[in-house]
Amino acid sequence: MTPEIARLxxxxxxxxxxxxxxxxxxxxQPVKQYTLRHAGSSAGVTLTELFGGSNELLxxxxxxxxxxxCTLWADGFSSMYKHLANRCAFVLTTPDxxxxxxxxxxxxxxxxxxxxxxxxxxxxxxxxHSKPGSFEPGISAFYRDGNEIVRTGSRRFGPGDDxxxxxxxxxxLRNGVGAWEPKYHY
Numbered sequence: 664m665t666p667e668i669a670r671l672x673x674x675x676x677x678x679x680x681x682x683x684x685x686x687x688x689x690x691x692q693p694v695k696q697y698t699l700r701h702a703g704s705s706a707g708v709t710l711t712e713l714f715g716g717s718n719e720l721l722x723x724x725x726x727x728x729x730x731x732x733c734t735l736w737a738d739g740f741s742s743m744y745k746h747l748a749n750r751c752a753f754v755l756t757t758p759d760x761x762x763x764x765x766x767x768x769x770x771x772x773x774x775x776x777x778x779x780x781x782x783x784x785x786x787x788x789x790x791x792h793s794k795p796g797s798f799e800p801g802i803s804a805f806y807r808d809g810n811e812i813v814r815t816g817s818r819r820f821g822p823g824d825d826x827x828x829x830x831x832x833x834x835x836l837r838n839g840v841g842a843w844e845p846k847y848h849y
Contacts, residue, residue, distance in 0.1 A: 679825075691813035694805065697785045699756065702777035703765025710785075710805070710812060713778065719751040720805040724791040726798040727759040728767040733800050735845040736820055736827050737773060744775040756780045758798050789817065802826065 698707040714720045723740065726733045737755055740747075747753040754776040757764045761779045768777040786792035791799045800820035806813050822840065823830045833840045 686816040686818075689816070691806065691815050694812045694814050695788075696812070697780075697783055699783060699785060700761045700779045700781070702757075702761050702768055702779060704761055708778065711807065711810065713752055713754050713776075714805075714807050715752045717752045718807050720807070721747065721751055721753045722789075722803045722805065723753075723755040724786055724789060724799070724801045724803065725755050725757045726800050727757045728763060730800070731845045731847055732822070733820075734771065734847060735829065736800065738771060739827055739829070741772060741774045748775075754778050756785065758786065758792075789814070 694710065697710045699710070699713075700706065701708055710720075713722070723737070725737060728734070740753075740755070744753060755768075755773070756778045758781055759767065759779060760781050764777050764779050780786050786798055789803055791801055793799065801818055802820070803817040804815045806815050818824075818826070820826055823834075830840070833843065
């Protein structure tokens with residue numbers, strides 16, 4: 664490793680710490696109650712119920728089965744799910760109808776809860792659905808105190824982000840990511 668690479672890596676560490684501090688210092692946003700649906704069921708589940716026994720919840724905003732990039736991120740979350748669930752509640756939301764979401768999650772072997780937000784304003788209200796048919800990927804963190812829910816932070820997903828371990832690995836290759844794109848099957 665060259666001294667310049669070591670210096671740049673340290674700058675990235677410092678910048679990430681500043682970003683984390685800024686997110687934690689930002690005003691928490693009150694969130695209303697939503698009723699979503701479990702994948703494979705028409706039964707409703709409230710945002711409060713998604714917390715389970717925890718007072719913290721991570722919600723992945725997935726674009727649905729039509730997005731191979733969102734599938735890539737979600738495939739990686741399966742390997743981390745037990746670790747995440749030991750710290751907080753974790754669910755993935757999708758615009759797909761519950762039956763479609765359940766079939767896709769099952770085919771992928773996802774181990775975490777999948778929730779449909781189809782027919783709700785949840786994704787739009789959280790800033791991950793800007794126009795009809797156009798969902799955006801990301802993650803939101805929520806905190807629950809009794810019946811009060813606030814969003815304590817959110818981030819967008821995109822190629823090269825910190826939410827998928829694959830990107831920094833590919834960046835080490837001579838040609839980086841190149842023209843590679845994720846696929847459903849290899």
